[in-house]
Amino acid sequence: MNTLLPTAAVGSLPKPSWLAEPEKLWSPWALDADALVEGKQDALRAAVHEQRRRGIDIISDGEQTRQHFVTTFIEHLRGVDFENRETVRIRDRYDASVPTVVGAVERVKPVFVQDAAFLRQQTDQPIKWALPGPMTMIDTLADRYYNSREKLAWEFAGILNQEAKELEAAGVDIIQFDEPAFNVFFDEVRDWGMAALERAVEGLRAETAVHICYGYGIKANTDWKATLGPEWRQYEESFPLLQQSSIDIVSLESHNSRIPIEVIELIRGKKVMLGAVDVASHDIERPEEVAHTLRRALEFVDADKLIASSNCGMAPLPRDVALAKLSALSAGAALLRQELTGALV
Structure with missing residues (x-):
């Protein structure tokens, strides 16, 4: 897209209370059957409307049609038993009850393609769709079949590539892979995690993104970050x-974190989607704060490669807070855009 400093929500937005319990991850649906299908589409329409109204340039679904960014994809695959659950340690941080791999994993039909096509119908702006990355998928499961994290990751990478190619055909402009596990399992990232991610994006013409975050603004994540020095x-x-x-x-x-801004130099040449609003606080950023966060990055990334975004998903936040943060994000990007171009925005 041609907009300087375009804005995007990096992950989830809160669901309306008539669809799922507010401010809760993995919240069960409040509707079922045909009413649930209709409710998800209405929520997606509302998410698009709010993003456009608040000046967001790259439109996403806000994850309105899925309960969780990983497990909703997995539950559509053959070989995974959601009845036979086990408690595992997620990213060495917190325990969760997860499904179990009991056979060869296989994608028997598209997972999000129909929802993405519906999103495409709602706007002529660029659209972004998020998929879980292969390493994060294996970290959100119990495996009783492959007995190899690497082998299972490669299976998931091939499945994700199938899905991504169909999302591209449905009109998705940017396909994002969420890999928070990349911030934890460093040896595996080097040994095979990066290669598995490359397999997932193989042959795509759409732009590809990877989101490596420090997690939602939930206690398990904020407690972990407090130990990082x-x-x-x-x-x-x-x-x-x-x-x-x-x-x-x-x-x-980036915003409200202890990440040295100079780490961006390590990805010189790539586009950078920089988190300029905090998802672990209910405080609404001032546009000047957003602009300041983005401005600091310009020493390490050219302005035409910088995208303003949230730090992570905002599903656990109150809906009015999350939407106000989107407004702050676009207002802050507009301030810096005006500063850089010297023109009225």
Whole structure:
């Protein structure tokens, strides 16, 4: 797109209360059957409307049609048993009840393609769709079949590539892979995680993005971040590998974090989707704060490669807070855009 400093929501937006319980991850649906299908579409329409009304340039579905960014994809696959659940440690951070791989995993039909086609019908602006990355998928499961994280990741990478190619055919402009596991399992990222991600994007003509975050603004994540010391340098492990990869856009947390801004230098040449609003606070950023966060990055990324975004998904936030943060994001980007161009925005 031609807009300087375009804006985007990096992940989820809160669902309306008539669709799911507010401010809760993995919230069960409040509707079922045909009413649920209709309710999801209405929520997606509302998410598009709010993004456009608040000045967001790259439109997403806000994850309105899925309960969770990983498990909703997995539940459509053959070989995964959602009845036979086990409790596992997610990203070495918190325990969760997850489904179990009991046979060969297989995608028997498209998962999000119909929803993406519906999103495409709602706007002529660029649209972005998020998929879980292969390493994060295997970290959100119990495996009783492959007995190899690497082998299962490669299976998922092939499945994700199938889905991504059909999303591209449905008109998706940017396909984003969410890989928070890249901030935890550094040896695996080097050994096979990056290669698995490359397999997932193989042959795509749409722009590709990877989102490596420090997580939703939930207690387990904020507690973990409190243990990371005065500087968070996890990105130094994956960014050199990403700089050499075929991924087009790298998404990272920045505002209200302890991530040294100079880590962006490690992905010089890539587009950068920079988190300029915090998802772990109910405080609404001032446009000047957003502009300041974005401005600091310009030493390490050209302005025409910078995308303003949220740090992570906002599903756990109150809906009015999340939407106000979108308004702040676009207002802050507009301030810096005006500063850079010297023109009225």
